[in-house]
Amino acid sequence: MADAKHDVKDLGLAEHGRLRIEWAEAQMPVLRLIRARFGKERPLAGARLAACLHVTSETANLAITLRDGGADVVLCASNPLSTQDDVAASLVADYGIPTFAIKGEDDKTYYQHLTAALDSRPNLTMDDGADLVTQLHTQRADLLAEVLGGTEETTTGVIRLRSMAHDGVLRYPIIAVNEALTKHMFDNRYGTGQSTLDGILRATNMLLAGRNVVVCGYGWCGKGVAMRAKGHGANVIVTEVEPTRALEALMDGHRVMPIADAAREGDLFVTVTGDLKVISGEHLAAMKDGAIVANAGHFNAEIDIDALEQGSKSKRRVRDFVDEYLYPDGRRVFLLGEGRLINLAAAEGHPAAVMDMSFANQALAAEHMMRHHGDLERKVYAVPEPIDREIARLKLESLGVRIDKLTAEQSKYLESWDQGT
Ligand SMILES: NC(=O)c1ccc[n+]([C@@H]2O[C@H](COP(=O)([O-])OP(=O)(O)OC[C@H]3O[C@@H](n4cnc5c(N)ncnc54)[C@H](O)[C@@H]3O)[C@@H](O)[C@H]2O)c1
Secondary structure, three states, rough: OOOOOOOOOOOHHHHHHHHHHHHHHHHHHHHHHHHHHHHOOOOOOOOEEEEEOOOOOOHHHHHHHHHHHOEEEEEEEEEOOOOOOOHHHHHHOOOOOOEEEEOOOHHHHHHHHHHHHOOOOEEEEEEEEOHHHHHHHHHEEEEEEEOOOEEEHHHHHHHHHHHHHHHHOOOOEEEEEHHHHHHHHHHHHHHHHHHHHHHHHHOOOOOOOOOEEEEEEHHHHHHHHHHHHHHHHOOOEEEEOOOOHHHHHHHHHOOOOOOOOHHHOOOEEEEEEOOOOOOOHHHOOHHHHHHHOOHHHOOOEOOHHHHHHOOOEEEEEEOOOEEEEEEOOEEEEEEEEEHHOOOHHHHOOOHHHHHHHHHHHHHHHHHHHHHHHHHHOOOOOEEEEEHHHHHHHHHHHHHHOOOOOOOHHHHHHHHHHOOOO
């Protein structure tokens, strides 16, 4: 099968990758059910689907599901540091899925891989961060006429696409998978919460108990990171720009303060805002000796790395995924994973059990787009609510958890406006 087009690190890694793909599959019961139905019904027949996603064992299971649904799938990385090279090899060698992704690829190769995926002339796109869609609209507009629709995985991508739609430049409809409750309530919160700490611990082996952990951004991801850091015994400090979220952080039991103050107190900093230069050069210069800085937001723009490079007098790699920056006054600041999503750079990304729901949404959103693209405008759409609710139902069922059903009397009561006590 290795004749599928590819640019991966080493096809010799395929056997190890296949074992990981199978391990993830065992924990993705909802996606397995969808795959079985897709195999029979082939709802994606005729789709040429270019997917730009983190190339992990969970993504491999999604790609196989889409292929079994009848799509011609081509996969490229959505981040230079998030690829699992053995999984990429197995996708090519064992499953015949064209894959363009190498962990640690430079920016030039990253964009070449996007171009390689677009060379398949997709009529469906599946994106994580909207780089593929942006590349398509700005560099390969000649291909746009054939595109029926797309899906987007993450918060940052949805924000970019909404701004394209707002400016009237988005040329086809996109379903925002991130907005499904069965995506962001679980993936962003529990997935990012657990795996971000996993990445930080694997990179540093630091003890969190008793340390000041500064979480920048108290959105879905930030709540997860803060909750898990607290569970390890850390003192959590939250920085925010949105008053309601700051208040929520306070009432969840965390300290809240501006980053300029937090910069002096933190032992570990984690950015999860989707914003730019949340930790600036000034903040980096105010940190204690030994402060550790990491990012779990989509782009490596949250920490001002240029300022770190310029403000420090030397830099050396002291462990895998740990760069030490030495300031002229002798203080050291450690940057993890070059400021890229630390949960994917230094660990394995979200656990498969949570990606089960995110990727069930992706698969069903792709099916919905194939069926209904003709009815949709050039806008960003939410995942239809029945799909979202069905995924929650299937997940509960797979976990052996049963819940109650409304009685007819209760339904009537809840729907009426004229019944009080
Ligand atoms: N690492 C992962 O695997 C992973 C998974 C899901 C999402 N993400 C990414 O993480 C980021 C956050 O996602 P989310 O779903 O939590 O988004 P969200 O919109 O729910 O939360 C972001 C929060 O950051 C706050 N914020 C913005 N600018 C700030 C600033 N300068 N200082 C402090 N707070 C600021 C916002 O007010 C908001 O509350 C996005 O880039 C998203 O794409 C990463």
